[in-house]
Amino acid sequence: MDPAKAFNRPVGILLVKVLRAMKLKKKDLLGASDPYVKLMLPENNLPSHKTSVKHKNLNPEWNExxxxxxxxxxxxxxxxxxxxxxxxxxxxxxxxNVVPLKDLPKDEPKVLT
Known part of the structure; x- marks a missing residue:
């Protein structure tokens, strides 16, 4: 197999659970925010993932x-x-936040704040 093509093949799946955010800054005129999280691996050239929007919430919980x-x-x-x-x-x-995948333990969960 051509090494250039081998590089483009998936080697695994990363499971990410977005739990919550705390003490976000007020961005809207009425003193709240409507936060959501976008997750991506830029080098993948694949669509990004997004959490749901938590309207008027400075301490949102997603659990997604x-x-x-x-x-x-x-x-x-x-x-x-x-x-x-x-x-x-x-x-x-x-x-x-940016998390290098090489810093994550293989086959075990890691909690990041």
């Missing part, structure tokens, strides 16, 4: 799970971006 296809755990990093949903206009970024 996602299966993300992994192609190269040594070089890929999971990006978690928190946005404030807007009915009209662009959604506003509230924060983000």
């Amino acid at each position: 799970e996602f299966n993300i296809i992994v192609k190269d755990p040594q070089s890929q990093a999971l990006e978690l971006l928190v946005y404030d949903w807007e009915k009209v206009g662009k959604h506003e970024k509230m924060g983000m």
Whole structure:
């Protein structure tokens, strides 16, 4: 098999559970936010995953799970971006975290804050 094609083949699935966020900043005029989380592995060229929107909530709880296809755990990093949903206009970024997959233990859960 051509090594270039082998690199594009999935080697595993990363199970991510988005639990909650705490003490988010107020982004809306009425003193709240409508947060959601976008998860992606940028190098995958696959669609990102998104949690549901928690309207008017600065301490949202999602408890949502996602299966993300992994192609190269040594070089890929999971990006978690928190946005404030807007009915009209662009959604506003509230924060983000990047987790290199090589830092995660294999075959055992890891809790990240």
